[in-house]
Amino acid sequence: MRTYNPVLSTYKTISKQVEEMSHVKEPKKTLGGLLSPRRVEEKKEKGMDSPAMRVTSHFKILRDKRNEINGS
């Protein structure tokens, strides 16, 4: 009998997030003033302040590399 492994659920969730990320097109960068708080807002919009999203971004890099190796 197979015991419960938390990797299964977390891996699936992050894979889904990566797929969603690949579908979302990045908006074109608009030029702003030097004092505009654009960067902070962009970070917040992408959810990069949450640890899960940071893991997802790292995961995406590895997934892309794997796809490159496997040729898909």
Next chain:
Amino acid sequence: MARSTDYSFDAPIPGMSLTAEFAARPWQSPPEIASVDDAIEYYLERMSNDDFADQLIDVMEMGVPVADIANTLQLGAVMEGVHTIDVGILVMPLLAEMMMLIGDSAGVEYDSGLEDNPDKDRVRRSLVEKTLRKLENMDSVKKNDETPDEEEEQETQESSTGLMARRQ
């Protein structure tokens, strides 16, 4: 008699965690790594080591699922007090992906262990039996369908022998 695979007597007994002095265990004291980013860096650094990659490839070739290796790795780090269990859970998919990347780049065939139901493709014995029974039933129905025709023929032959029957 089938042997039970449930080793419930191997499980810790209630209150066992209180038998040691508090904070005597590594996982009861503050972790060395508190953030996910630091944990990622810690693991990526460890995994980029050639010795680690060689050992990992050996284990993967033995047929150990990647998911199990990832779980063991992070649980070991939790037990050593490197990071907390929640950081470990967050980092686990990354560990699995990194291991699969190492396996792919080395050209190793491995079991990811990430499938929902690994026995999904295996044909169930009960399904085979059910299908066989259905086929047998279909055969018997066909035979039953065929037998009335013969009876009908016999009836027609018999009916021609009546008094009012047409002369042939």
